Amino acid sequence: MVNVLKFYPKKCKGCLECEKACSNVHFKTFDGKEKSAIRITKTEKGYQMHVCDQRGLCLDMCPVGALTRGKNGAVLLNVKTCIGCQACVGFCPIGAMRKNDIRIEPFKCISCGACVRACPEHALELMEKSLDAIKQVVYHKLGA
Amino acid sequence: MVEGQITITDYQTGNTKHNWDLQKLKKGHKILTKYTYKKGEINRGYANRTLYVNLSTNTIKEKPVTNDMKKKFTGGRGFGLKLLWDEIQPTTRWDSEENELVITTGPLCGNTQYPGSGKSICLSISPSTNIICDCNVGGFFGSYLKFAGFDALEIQGKATKDVVLIVDDEAGEIRIETAPHEETNSHHLNEQLTHLYASEDSEKARQKISVISAGKGAEHSYWGCLNFSFWDIRRKVARMKQAGRGGLGTVFRDKKIKAIVAKVKHFDGISNHPADPKKLADVGIKLHREIRDLDRYQCNMRTVGTGHLVEIMDQYDLLPTENYRFGSFPKASKIYSPKFYEHFTKIIPDGCWHGCTMACSKTVDGFTIKTGPYKGENVTVDGPEYETIGAGSNMSLWDPEWILEFNFYCDTYGIDTISTGTAIAFYMEMYEYGILNKERCNGLELCFGNADAVLEFMHQLAQGNSSEFITIAGKGTRRVKDWLITNGWGDPALINEAGMESKGLEFSEYVTKESLAMQGGYGLTLKGPQHDEAWLIFMDMVNNAIPTFEDKAEALHYFPMWRTWFGLNGLCKLPWNDVEPINNAQTDEPSKVPEHVQNYVDIQNAMTGWNVDKNELILQSERCYNWQRSMNVWLGRGQRKDDWIPYRSMGPVTEMEYISRKERYDKKLHENLGIKKKDLEHKTVREKLELLYIYRREQYEKLTDAVYYRRGWTPNGIPTPQKMKALGFTDKKMLTILQKKIDSDEKAGLNAWGGTYKKGESPPTKTKKYWEHW
Structure with missing residues (x-):
């Protein structure tokens, strides 16, 4: 099983407490924004969430095995093993593996739930999904 | 194994496990x-x-x-x-x-x-x-x-x-x-x-x-x-x-x-301590994304590596078969990249250094060896790359599994697949003509397509077999040419022109007969006929983008310098033009891939803290390129006679080759030499071969003139002290060596253009000792 973030846009009021909580997890700062793995943006259609969906395409990109699935099924990056090649950043199809100038190693959502707990509007939830239902691999079959 | 997301500890290759x-x-x-x-x-x-x-x-x-x-x-x-x-x-x-x-x-x-x-x-x-x-x-x-x-x-x-x-x-x-x-x-x-x-x-x-x-x-x-x-x-x-x-x-x-x-004790993403790590990461991510989005529509490197070239080369008559006699073959589809793709292990980061998402280093895992000392062992075969597959086709060997075995043994015995394949292909052709035979080949029937004989030859070689043939054959094409000629076993001209070596090094696996610029790309080189200095076949032959000698000379200046640059920095050439930005064709100079050149300017600056531009990159290369050529001069080589290439790389050596592409060569004789189609019909193949030979040899000399002039060398191919000084070299020893060589060339009459220029044609310059006026 794997925990994946679910977003209820109608409940969101754009306070960005989730981003602040997230940046605290990753960089020990409440700056949010570029230091947060979850990003909330306001569009014409309302609020949108941009975050890793834990499909794990990046797992097969890492040359040093720094990316693995944690106990909660989420894809985790071991910063000590990572050699900062950015292959996962470049290949993520939705741009959810992020890079901040603070350090060479990227960062991403680890389904820790800090944002869920920080949201005063209960607009976020960690959903349990079957791994087989979501996992994908980077694989381009040759020819037809 | 095609299932992804397998944890590292659980991953299995099926290779034989050793307990050392x-x-x-x-x-x-x-x-x-x-x-x-x-x-x-x-x-x-x-x-x-x-x-x-x-x-x-x-x-x-x-x-x-x-x-x-x-x-x-x-x-x-x-x-x-x-x-x-x-x-x-x-x-x-x-x-x-x-x-x-x-x-x-x-x-x-x-x-x-x-x-x-x-x-x-x-x-x-x-x-x-x-x-x-x-x-x-x-x-x-x-x-x-x-x-x-x-x-x-x-x-x-x-x-x-x-x-x-x-x-x-x-x-x-x-x-x-x-x-x-x-x-x-x-x-x-x-x-x-x-x-x-x-x-x-x-x-x-x-x-x-x-x-x-x-x-x-x-x-x-x-x-x-x-x-x-x-x-x-x-x-x-x-x-x-x-x-x-x-x-x-x-x-x-x-x-x-x-x-x-x-x-190494420890390293991370910034162990080089770059001046601007942010810039390095930004440019890197940009290229990763390009590869992610475009590779599968362009070179397909991530899927099959350089092997994708086999089908392209075959279709353009550039895939060497039977010792470069032909550029395509009916059986070639048996070794097209999809055939190797069936064997390749998938969904693994296959870069040969961390972060290379071009990932061209494919392998076949759990491959069972069929011959030699490791028979029965299950191993990982690294490759094959295009050149290794091309070596197979050159020997007329069309079985992917055989090519894998050849690849494995070349690697583990520590021999070059290119030189080995190209040289054996030459021995096979000599075998076909009876210049070599079973007796002369230590009992091996080394004819085209004899898969067992090639592997047996390699095993004997690795065992240190001391027979005359194995000893000399292992020294390569040049030494075998001398051996065959000394023994009087065949026509020296045929032996010399068919054996694909220049400077003593075997050619890599491209047919260059219809591209004069690429002949220069193999001949007018520092180390010998390897395609790493220039690959101009499409530019020259297919797109006709460099029609004049001057154009070709410019390409044979720019590209060797540009490609040298990768080696100065510890880089691979492939990510430069084996993936191209989506708008590359609309740029001023698509063949140079301008956006990627700028990437390299950016990453060198980001690493070193310098502030160079694209022209400075070429200058960095030009210094080293000229220094290496000068060192070759110092070693007694590095001059026009050393840039000789065999005629097999320029045109048909044998009648069979001419006849196999008769329409093409007749057309060339008509277009290039102005021979009327009617008159051609009355000429024998031998006569036509000779006409083409004289014409193409002459073209190569003219190209050499133009290239040497563009590179700032004398007509004998010597880098001039003036050029070296302009590049910033003040080493008196080197400048004296070059001047002495140029002076002795002057006495020997070697400071003269090699081409014969008729009315209406002119050499790069008519000024004698032109370099003294720079």
Whole structure:
């Protein structure tokens, strides 16, 4: 099983407490924004969430095995093993593996739930999904 | 295995597992000398020190890298040239005591953010050519050497017994140890040494070791290659990349080096301490995204590696078959990339250095060997790359599994697939004509397509078979030509023109008959006929984008300089133009891939903190290119006669070749020589062959004139002191050597253009000693 973030846009009021909580997890700062793995943006259609969906395409990109699935099924990056090649950043199809100038190693959502707990509007939830239902691999079959 | 997301510990290859007696191996090692060093800080891509080892005297010392050295030689191959210049003599030959094997890195080597940044550049005096040969090779060694504190490693002298040289970053030591019990052949040796020197029994620890090795084939031939290992944590295999050309593995074994091991303590994404890590990451991510989005529609490198070229080359009549007699073959579809794709392991990061998402290093895992000493063993075969498949087609061998076996044995025996394949293809053609036969070939029926005979030949070679044929054949095409001619076994002209070597080095696997510019790309080179200086066939032949001699000369100036640049920096050429931005065709100069050139400007600046532009990159290369040519002059070569290429690379040598492409050649005779179609009908094939021969030889001479002039050389191909000074060289010794050579050429009448210019045609300049007016 794997925990994946679910977003209820109608409940969101754009306070960005989730981003602040997230940046605290990753960089020990409440700056949010570029230091947060979850990003909330306001569009014409309302609020949108941009975050890793834990499909794990990046797992097969890492040359040093720094990316693995944690106990909660989420894809985790071991910063000590990572050699900062950015292959996962470049290949993520939705741009959810992020890079901040603070350090060479990227960062991403680890389904820790800090944002869920920080949201005063209960607009976020960690959903349990079957791994087989979501996992994908980077694989381009040759020819037809 | 096609299932992705398999955890590293669970990944299986199906290879034969070995239980090496590491204790026994270790006990056999005796430390001959040990040198302790204190690692300095790597700053902006430079370790600022090089390592010198002498195996005759067991001396180890460090040499400083000066700012002047960086300014003149940049790094990588440039540093290699500088180190060789300081240590060898004009009389040095490949097996001389003072000959060196130099392994260099370059300021961008070890960078993890930009694909293709882990290359080592190896230099030595080559047994095939007796001039400097440089090879650009992947694997982890170069990066680890730098992270251990050295921009380059030079090895002089010869050991008396087999030794292993260890650059141990963890212990801060360089050691020379005897290594009596390890295997010599690479696939076992690399695995043994990786296990032996790893700090602990883990994949992570093994990934911090890189081994350079050769093999038994390297000992007994001039085709020796160097295998650079990179431990694959998923496959749990010491995979390897080859410094293939010119017999550097032969030099390695002649020095009695069994292996060189680099062990790195720790490294991360900024171990090079770049001036601007943010910029490096930004440019890298941009390229990763391009590869992600476009590779599958362009070269398909991530899927099949360079093997995607086979079908393209076959379709354009450029795939060498039967010793370059033809450029395509009805059976060729049997070795198109989809056939290898069936065997390749999928969904693994296949870069030969971390962060290379071009990932062209494909493997076949669990491959069962069918012949020779490793028969029945299940192994990982690294490759095959295009050139290896091309070597197969050149010998008229069309079975993918056979090519895999050939690939495996070439690698583990430490011999170059290109030289081996090209040379054997020549022997096969000679066999077909009866110039060679079973008796002369030590009982081998070395005819085109004889798969068993080729492998048997390789096994005999690796075993050190002392028969006349195996001994001479292993020295390559040039020596076999001499042998055949001396014995009077065939027409010397046929032998010389059909044997595909120049300067003593075998051609790589492209047919160049219809592209004059590419003939120059093979002939007007520093080390010999290798396509790493220029690949102009499409530009010239298909797109007709460089029609005049002047255009071709400009291309044969720019591209060799540009491609040299990768070797100065520890980079791979592939990410430059084997993936192109989506709008590349709309740029001013699509063949140069301007956006990617700017990437390289950006990453060199970001690493070094310099502020260079694209013209400065070319200038960096021009310095080294001219220096290498000048060193070849110093070694008694590097002039027009050395840039000769066999006619097989220019046109049809035999009547059969002419007839097979009759329409094309008749058309050329009509268009280029103005012979009326009616008159052509009355000429014999032999007559037409001769007309084409004279015309194409002449074209090549004219091209040579134009190229030498563009490069700032004399008509005999000598870099002029004026040019060298303009490039910033003030070394009196070198300038005097060049001036003396030019003066003696003047007396010998060699400072004259090689082409014959008729009315309406003119050489690049009519001014005598034009270089004196610069």
